[in-house]
Amino acid sequence: MDMENAGSPRNSRLPDPATAATAVVDAHGIVTGWSDGAQWLLGYRHADVVGRPAAGLLGRDADGMVDLPSAAAGWRRTSVLRHRDGHGVEADLQAYASLDREGGGQWLIVATRTRPPSPRPEEAGPTAEDAFAQCHLPVMLYDDEYRALRGSAGAVRALGRSEKQIRGRRVTEILPPHICTEVEDGMRRVFETGEPQFFHVRGRPHPQARGHYWAVTVSPVRNPAGEVRHVQLTALDITELHLARERLALLNDVSTQVGSTLDMTRTAQEMADITVGRLADFVSVDLLDSLLRGLEPRPLGEGSIALRRVAQQSVLPGVPESLTEPGGVDHYPASSPPVDCLLTGRSSLHRTLDEAVESWQTADPERAEKVRSFGMHSIMVVPLRARGITLGVAVLVRHRHRHPFGDDDLLLAQEIAARTAVAVDNARRFTRERTTALALQQSLLPQYVAAQDAVEVAHRYMPARTQAGLGGDWFDVIPLSGARVALVVGDVVGHGLRASATMGRLRTAVRTLADVDLPPEELLVHLDDLVTHLRAEEGTAADSEPGIVTDLVATCLYLVYDPVSRRCTAAAAGHPPPAVVTPGGGAEFIGLSAGPPLGVGGLPFEATAWEVPEGSLLALYTDGLVGVPAHGIGRGMELLLQRLRKPSPSLDATCDDLIREMLPSLPSDDVALLLARTRSLGPDRVTTWELPSDPAAVAGARREVSRHLADWGLDEVAFTTELVVSELVTNAIRYGDPPLRLRLILGSALICEVSDSGSTAPHMRRARTFDEGGRGLMMVAQLSERWGTRQTPGGKTIWAEIGIPDRQP
Structure with missing residues (x-):
């Protein structure tokens, strides 16, 4: 049948059944076809109407139903139709006659809305339809088959399709798959629960669009009976908000993760690691070479500049974009952006098409080859500047990221670089101060420990490796x-240059007091x-210069070992006790009388004496060895004894084992x-004579000394020794009190000692030309390597050491 001739007007054209509101009615008045447009107009689904x-x-004018069989020539009229929700919809109806497959008559009825739906009390009137259609937000209305019924102007703009193209389509026919799944799952939950659903999706709504972030709300649309018949989907573009949150999160990570250590290289690497993948595809950080050598930055000259590469990172494995490995030097041409x-x-x-970059590539x-091969298209160059000093430069590049850097990205990079620069400068200052303090401390510690007759020694000093300094x-x-020999360990409370300087002063004082041979x-x-005087001096300085800390406290352990008697005498000032390991493998701590730390005052100091077998091991240490936070000082002292009991080939090996096993990295x-x-000097190397207080005893003493020197094979020093013994014995007889005792000790040097019960210590003076005496001690000082006097419980001892050629301890 010619549909144009069978229809109403001669020149009318049939509507598109997919988009127009159309229905097919057979000769018995039964609906046999129902379009998506009819579903959108009246709300009835296909299954609700067909049949x-x-x-x-x-609607209310039921008599408006026409006898379709009598309208073979077509008809047209206005009628009120019943919407599924119950309200009336006024529409123009137009019928087109045709034949079904069996040859029976049927009619295609086209409905066109003549005016908006009859307003209900809860509706705002005709403007509600216009408000929805013109809404700038993406708003969509879907039926229970997830097909679009309406779309706002914002939805049309976001999806890049007209409302006619959107209507009747499912989400899967419009949006990318990962978005479709989330959206349709949200619709399904709304139909099942009747509760709104909120979620976020990310993607491009159409191929030509940029990626966006959307906050999606799927809400139920109910009929007067409270049934969920449709769902409304509202999508709010939160791309800028999301990017702002990402930038804030990146800055937060920079604040918490960059500068975790006071190491310039590690700090720069932390900045590169955090930035790559979130802001740039490749990052390099270069610093002035003088900074890494502990020098202050100097003004830069003309021409190319060489910078030290300290950190780099890339989204590609192995950082193939870089021309320089970390630690190497990168040369930047004059007038290039980094310079x-x-x-x-x-x-x-x-x-990369900018004139400055093209000139750089030329x-x-x-470097130009790297730009071309990796498709680099956007570059940011940011200085690392802190406290008015430019420390280096960071270069950020994009080549995998589709979109170039923008002004917001540059502001973000500047903030990251500023925070990194402060951390790098802090690390630089700390490194310089630590290097200075370490150099000072190393210079104040023993540079070389001379060999001793009494002991074989090994030592270690490990500086702290934390921010405390x-x-x-x-x-x-x-x-x-x-x-004899004195073994000393001490610890000044505190860190930094002040602690190192105080340590040097105390060590010098201990050496000075030790030369006096004090117990x-x-x-x-x-x-x-x-220490009390030092605190008073610093307290006076603190009154004029606020900020100086005057809590000067130190601990010290002073131990004296005598290889002749094999006795140790020790006293401690708030210091951990020494450990003793005997040749049989027994190990214990010596229970010293607990004295207060130096500078605290209060209790007096008491000495403890004990005898040790030859070959015993004495261990003196500071609390840093045993007071590791991981196990505490009590457990640390137990571990120390366990480690000392282990056999070891040498003292140096024992030191290394203790440091490695007891200390963290x-x-x-x-x-x-x-x-x-410990070593010992037995009777074969020590001889003693008791002498009468008689000048005639001097000759006998000289003969005995000469005989023993011959037995020891020391004839080459016999004459010198006889002169020294003669002067010391004569001095003791003349100025001292009996009893007198002469002792010779053979070690790396020959030691002559004369003891008496007098307490008056002799002193050397220069004799005048015509004086008959006063030259004895001057002669002793000239003939011996060193001499001195020490107080003993029973009086005093005057001693002199005479060097023996080619003799080692």
Whole structure:
């Protein structure tokens, strides 16, 4: 049948059944076809209408139903139709006659809305339809088959399709798959629960669009009976908000993760690691080479500039974009963006087609090849500037990211670089101060420990490797008269240059007091007085210069070992006790009387004496060795004894084992460790004579000394020794009190000692030309390597050491 001739007007054209509101009615008035447009107009789904009388679709004017069989020539009229929700929809109806497959008559009825739906009390009137259609937000209305019924102007703009193209389509026919799944899942939950659903999706709504972030709300649309018949989808573009949150999160990560250590290289690498993938595809950080050598930055000259590569990172494995490995030097041509950035301190944003970048590539062909091969299209050059000093430059590149850097990206990069620069500058200052303190401390510690007759020694000093800085730990090995030796360890409370300087002053004071041959307890008393005076001096300085800390406190352990008697005498000022390991493998701590730390005052210091077998091991240490936070000082002392019991080929090996097994890789406190293996001088190397207080005894003493020197094979020093013995014995007989005792000790040097019960110590003076006496001690000083006097419980001892050629300890 010619549909144009069978229809109403002669020149009318049939509507598109897919988009227009159309229905097919057979000769019995039963609906046999139902379009998506009819579903959108009246709300009835296909299954709700097909197979039912068409008269049920009419509204209040039921008599408007026409006898279709009598309208073979076509008809047209206006009628009120019944919407599924119950309200009336006024529409123009037009019928087109045709034949079905069996040859029976049927009619295609086209409905065109003549005016908006009849307003209901809860609706705002005709403007509601216009408001929805013109809404700038993407708003969509879907039926329970997830097909679009309506779309706002915002939805049309976002999807890049007209409302006619959107209507009747499912989400899967419009949006990318990963978005479709989330959206349709949200619709399904709304139909099932009747509750709104909120979620976020990311993607491009159409191929030509940029990626966006959307906050999606799917809400139920209910009929007067409260049933969910449709769902409304609203999508809010939150791309800028999301990017702002990402930038804020990146800055937060920079604040918390960059500068975790006071190491310039590590700090720069942390910045590169955090930035790559989130802001740039490739990042390089270069610093002035002088910074890494502990020098202050100097003004830059003309021409190309060489910078030290300290960090780099890329989204590609192995960082193939880089021309230089970390630690290497990268040369930037004059007038290139990095050089301009260093000279001016200003950042810049470039495309690879910019004149500045093209000039850079011309002057640097190798770098230009990297730009071409990786498709680099956008570059930011940002200075690392802190406290008015430009420390280096960071270069950020995009080649995998589709979109170039923008002004917001440049502001973000500047903030990241500023925070990184402060952390790098802090690390630089800390490194310089730590290097200075370490150099000072190393210079104040023993540079070389001379071999001793009394002990074999090994020592270690480990500076703290944390932000607290160096401490004031020290050790010393001091030779004393009579072949004895003093072993000292100490610890100044605090860190930094002040602690190191104080340590040097205390070590010097201990050496000075040791030269006087004071007993350990008396030496600590004098040392305590010194610390008290130092605190008073610093307290006076603090009154005029606020900020100086005056809580000067130190600990010290002073131990004297005599190889002749094999006795140790020690006193401690708030210091951990020494450990002793006998040749049989027994290990214990010596229970010293607990004295207060130096500078605290209060209790007196007491000495403890004990005898040790030859070959015993003495271990002196500071609390940094045993007071590791991981296990505490009590457990640390138990571990120390366990490690000392283990056999070891040498003292140096024992030191290394203790440091390796007891300390973490980054010790939080300084450690001073001093190990000493005791020796003894037996009767074959020591001889003693009791002498009468008679000048005639001098000749006998000289003969006995000469005989013993011959037995020891020391004839080459016999004459010198006889002169020294003669002067010392004569001096003791003339000025001392009996009893008198002469002792010779054979070690690396020959030691002559004369003791008496007098307490008056002799002193050397220069005799005048016509004086008959006063030249004895002057002669002793000239003939011996060193001489001195020491107080003993029963009087005093005058001693002199005579060098023996080609003799080692």
